[in-house]
Amino acid sequence: MxxxxxxxxxxxxxxxxxxxxxxxxxxxxxxxxxxxxxxxxxxxxxxxxxxxxxxxxxxxxxxxxxxxxxxYSQFALQPKGKYQISVCLGTACYVKGSGEIYEKLQETLKIKGGECTLDGKFSLEACRCVGACGLAPVMMINDEVYGRLTADEVQQILEKYE
Amino acid sequence: MENITIKINGMEVSAPAGSTILEAARIAGIDIPTLCFLKDINEIGACRICVVEVKGARSLVAACVYPINPGMEVFTNTPLVRESRKKTLELILSVHERKCTSCIRSDSCELQKLCKDLGVDDEAKYDGKKNVYELDESAAHMIRDNNKCILCRRCVGVCENVQGIGVIGANERGFQTHIGSSFEMGLGETSCVSCGQCIVACPVGAIYEKDYTKQVFDAIADPDKYVVVQTAPAVRAGLGEEFGLPVGSGVEGKMAAALRRLGFDKVFDTNFSADLTIMEEAHEFLDRVQNGGTLPLITSCSPGWIKYCEHYFPDMTDNLSSCKSPQQMFGATLKTYYAQKMGIDPAKIVSVSVMPCTAKKFEIGRDDQNASGYPDVDISLTTRELARMIKQAGLRFLDLPDEDFDDPLGEGTGAAVIFGATGGVMEAALRTAVETLTGEELKEVEFTDVRGTEGIKEATYHVADMDVKVAVASGLGNARELLNKVKSGEADYHFIEIMGCPGGCVNGGGQPHVPASFKNANDVRALRAKVLYDYDSANPIRKSHENPQIKKVYEEFFGEPGSHKAHEILHTSYVKREVNELPE
Known part of the structure; x- marks a missing residue:
C-alpha cells in the first residue's frame, strides 16, 4: 500500500x-x-x-x-517541512544517545526519517556531525541548535514551533 | 558460426564463438550451477553461484555472462570455486525465511537443490538481522512473500524485458533492497496484467498463485453442490511434469481419469468451448470484413493480453473480439444451456476450471462474465493446483487408465486443442473461416506459417478473391511491437492473434515449474506445443464447425453464431484503464 x-x-x-x-x-x-x-x-x-x-x-x-x-540518497520522495529537523547520528552523538532522540521524534511525529508530517510542518532526517560534538547529542531545527539533549525534552521543544 | 577452442578443467573444448563459459561447459558435459541466470530473460551475473576460475583473471568470474576467447583456461571445480559458491549460498540463507517444510516450492525450489548439491551443511551459519516483510496479497491471482525472496531479479527481468510491463523492480538499496512496485503500491494497484510469468521465473517460494484447492475440495464434499470441471488445452501438455514425466508429455486421458477420481460430478473439456469460440469469432471476423467493422480483429482468449490492452492500448479495445474467452464461454454455456437441459439449478453448480494461467483468476471476477446471473466460472485453478489436489488425494497418477471426458461438453476437435500454442487460435479460426468464405472443403488444414515459437509471425492467405493478412504475437513485449506497427500504419492486418505469455498458454504462468537448468538449454514452449499438435493430427475431426456437439448446441440453444442469444451469453465487454493510475 x-x-x-x-x-x-x-x-x-x-x-x-x-x-x-x-x-x-x-x-x-x-x-x-x-x-x-x-x-x-x-x-x-x-x-x-x-x-x-x-x-x-x-x-x-x-x-x-x-x-x-x-x-540514490540525492533524491527525496517527500518535501522538506516548514521546520526541518536533523538529528546527528555521528559517532559522538550516537554514543551519547542521539539514536533514542531520533526514535522519539519518529514516534512523536509519526513519521520516519526522510519523511514529512502530513500538515507539512516538520520533516525529519538523520545527519552526520554538525561540528558540535562537545554538545552531543545534537539536533537542529532549521538553524536552531539543541545540544545535550535527552529524549524526554523532545516533546517540549516541538511545542515551541507553530 | 566459427568455433573456438578453450580448455575446461584441462580438457579441450570447441564451442561457437560468442558462447559463454556456461554454454561451453555444457558442451563439455559440465553443468555449472546457476541461480539468477535465465537465458534471454535475466542475464545479469549477479548471484555469483556460477563463478569459475579463469587463468590470468583477477578474481572469479560469472560463467553465465563471461564470453569465451581462444586459448582460455577455465576451472569449474576447484576448492576456491566450491568454497565461494557454498559461502554465497550460506549468505543467501542467512536472510532467507527457511520455512522449507511448509513451502509451496518444497519439491521444486532451486535454492534448496543448490544447497543440497553444493554441500551446504549449516543453513544458519551466518544468521543475523533479517528484514521482515508483509505479504502482498493485493493482486487477484498471486501472493508475493519477500521474506523468501533472494533478490535474483528473475521476476523483474521477465516482467520488464519479456513482457515490457515493468511493474516490479528493486526498491531501496543495500540491506533494505527488496522487490516491489512504485511507491510500495500493492501489485493489485498497479497495471500488472496477472500473466504470472514472474511466478514461473521465481526459483524459490517468494511468488505463488492464490491457492483455491481447499475451496474445490470443500465444494466436492458438499452434497448440495454440483461440481463441474473444465480443463484448458495446455494443461494436458504440462500436468505430467508434476508427476515426473519429461517436458513434452501428453496426459489427457490420465488427467480426465484423475479429475473423475477427485470426485467432480462432470469432467468436461475447455476444448469444447474453444470450438465454440471459433464459431463465434470466425463469424465476427467475417461480419467485420463484410460489413466494414473495426479491423484488425484481435483475439480475446488470453485475459493477460486483454488487461494489457486495456491498460496500454485503451484506444484499441474496439479491435478486441467481443467473444468471451473459452474458459468463460464454457462456464456460461454450462450454467445456461447445460443447466436447463439437465434441469439443474445454476445456483447449485460450482464451475471449476483448470488453466495453465494465473490471469484466469482475475478474469473470473471481471464484469459482464455471468450469463446465468451467477459467475460463469466460480473457481479457476492452475495446472500446479490440480497437481497438488491429485497428490493430496493420493492418486497414483502414472498408473491411472486413460479415460475420456464426459458428454456433451467434453467433445473437442483438433482445432481446439491447438489453442494452447501460439498461432493455434489463428489456425483454428482460419480452418473455419476459409471453408465458410469459399464454401468448399479445405484440403490442407494445417496453416504452418503461423506455427512455431517466434514472437511475431505474419502470413497472407488468398481466400475467395481476397488477401487475408494475419499476424500472431505471443508475449506482451512482442504484442506491443506488433500493435505499434498497426497504429503507425506500417502494417495492415485483418486478423491478429495475441497471447499474453511467450509461446502461448503452454508456457503460461500457471504451468508446472521447470528448473532454469532445463529451461536454459531447452525450448519448453516448443516441447509442450508439440504435444498439442500431435493431439490435433490424431483427432479425426480437425475443424471446429464439424464438432457434433457444437452443431447440437447451436441447434438446441444458440440458433446460429452471432445470434442475439449467443451475444447475450457468449460475448462480453471491455474497459479502458490507465498505466500509472494514482492511488486514491
Whole structure:
C-alpha cells in the first residue's frame, strides 16, 4: 500500500517547465537520471505525481523511476517541512544517545526519517556531525541548535514551533 | 558460426564463438550451477553461484555472462570455486525465511537443490538481522512473500524485458533492497496484467498463485453442490511434469481419469468451448470484413493480453473480439444451456476450471462474465493446483487408465486443442473461416506459417478473391511491437492473434515449474506445443464447425453464431484503464 504523504501542491508553471525539460532530453541515451535531478530542482522533491509525468512522457515504467529514486540518497520522495529537523547520528552523538532522540521524534511525529508530517510542518532526517560534538547529542531545527539533549525534552521543544 | 577452442578443467573444448563459459561447459558435459541466470530473460551475473576460475583473471568470474576467447583456461571445480559458491549460498540463507517444510516450492525450489548439491551443511551459519516483510496479497491471482525472496531479479527481468510491463523492480538499496512496485503500491494497484510469468521465473517460494484447492475440495464434499470441471488445452501438455514425466508429455486421458477420481460430478473439456469460440469469432471476423467493422480483429482468449490492452492500448479495445474467452464461454454455456437441459439449478453448480494461467483468476471476477446471473466460472485453478489436489488425494497418477471426458461438453476437435500454442487460435479460426468464405472443403488444414515459437509471425492467405493478412504475437513485449506497427500504419492486418505469455498458454504462468537448468538449454514452449499438435493430427475431426456437439448446441440453444442469444451469453465487454493510475 502506498503511503499517505503531504498533499501535492505543484503549480501549472512547474508542470510546464517539467514537460518542456523532458521534451528536450527524453531521446538522449541515459536521460533518466538528469531528468530526475532537474525535476527535483523544479519541485524540491519527486512525489508520485511528478514521477508519473516522467514515466508517461518518457515511456519508462514508474517502478524503474521509483527504484532509481530510492537507490540514490540525492533524491527525496517527500518535501522538506516548514521546520526541518536533523538529528546527528555521528559517532559522538550516537554514543551519547542521539539514536533514542531520533526514535522519539519518529514516534512523536509519526513519521520516519526522510519523511514529512502530513500538515507539512516538520520533516525529519538523520545527519552526520554538525561540528558540535562537545554538545552531543545534537539536533537542529532549521538553524536552531539543541545540544545535550535527552529524549524526554523532545516533546517540549516541538511545542515551541507553530 | 566459427568455433573456438578453450580448455575446461584441462580438457579441450570447441564451442561457437560468442558462447559463454556456461554454454561451453555444457558442451563439455559440465553443468555449472546457476541461480539468477535465465537465458534471454535475466542475464545479469549477479548471484555469483556460477563463478569459475579463469587463468590470468583477477578474481572469479560469472560463467553465465563471461564470453569465451581462444586459448582460455577455465576451472569449474576447484576448492576456491566450491568454497565461494557454498559461502554465497550460506549468505543467501542467512536472510532467507527457511520455512522449507511448509513451502509451496518444497519439491521444486532451486535454492534448496543448490544447497543440497553444493554441500551446504549449516543453513544458519551466518544468521543475523533479517528484514521482515508483509505479504502482498493485493493482486487477484498471486501472493508475493519477500521474506523468501533472494533478490535474483528473475521476476523483474521477465516482467520488464519479456513482457515490457515493468511493474516490479528493486526498491531501496543495500540491506533494505527488496522487490516491489512504485511507491510500495500493492501489485493489485498497479497495471500488472496477472500473466504470472514472474511466478514461473521465481526459483524459490517468494511468488505463488492464490491457492483455491481447499475451496474445490470443500465444494466436492458438499452434497448440495454440483461440481463441474473444465480443463484448458495446455494443461494436458504440462500436468505430467508434476508427476515426473519429461517436458513434452501428453496426459489427457490420465488427467480426465484423475479429475473423475477427485470426485467432480462432470469432467468436461475447455476444448469444447474453444470450438465454440471459433464459431463465434470466425463469424465476427467475417461480419467485420463484410460489413466494414473495426479491423484488425484481435483475439480475446488470453485475459493477460486483454488487461494489457486495456491498460496500454485503451484506444484499441474496439479491435478486441467481443467473444468471451473459452474458459468463460464454457462456464456460461454450462450454467445456461447445460443447466436447463439437465434441469439443474445454476445456483447449485460450482464451475471449476483448470488453466495453465494465473490471469484466469482475475478474469473470473471481471464484469459482464455471468450469463446465468451467477459467475460463469466460480473457481479457476492452475495446472500446479490440480497437481497438488491429485497428490493430496493420493492418486497414483502414472498408473491411472486413460479415460475420456464426459458428454456433451467434453467433445473437442483438433482445432481446439491447438489453442494452447501460439498461432493455434489463428489456425483454428482460419480452418473455419476459409471453408465458410469459399464454401468448399479445405484440403490442407494445417496453416504452418503461423506455427512455431517466434514472437511475431505474419502470413497472407488468398481466400475467395481476397488477401487475408494475419499476424500472431505471443508475449506482451512482442504484442506491443506488433500493435505499434498497426497504429503507425506500417502494417495492415485483418486478423491478429495475441497471447499474453511467450509461446502461448503452454508456457503460461500457471504451468508446472521447470528448473532454469532445463529451461536454459531447452525450448519448453516448443516441447509442450508439440504435444498439442500431435493431439490435433490424431483427432479425426480437425475443424471446429464439424464438432457434433457444437452443431447440437447451436441447434438446441444458440440458433446460429452471432445470434442475439449467443451475444447475450457468449460475448462480453471491455474497459479502458490507465498505466500509472494514482492511488486514491
Amino acid at each position: 502506498a503511503k499517505k504523504t503531504v498533499p501535492f501542491q505543484g503549480t501549472k508553471e512547474q508542470e510546464e517547465k517539467l514537460l518542456e525539460m523532458i521534451r528536450t532530453q527524453k531521446n538522449e541515451k541515459g536521460a533518466l537520471m538528469p531528468v530526475m535531478q532537474q525535476a527535483q530542482d523544479i519541485y524540491g522533491y519527486l512525489p508520485i505525481e511528478v514521477q508519473k509525468i516522467i514515466s508517461d512522457e518518457m515511456q519508462i515504467p514508474m517502478e524503474k523511476i521509483y527504484g532509481v529514486a530510492t537507490f
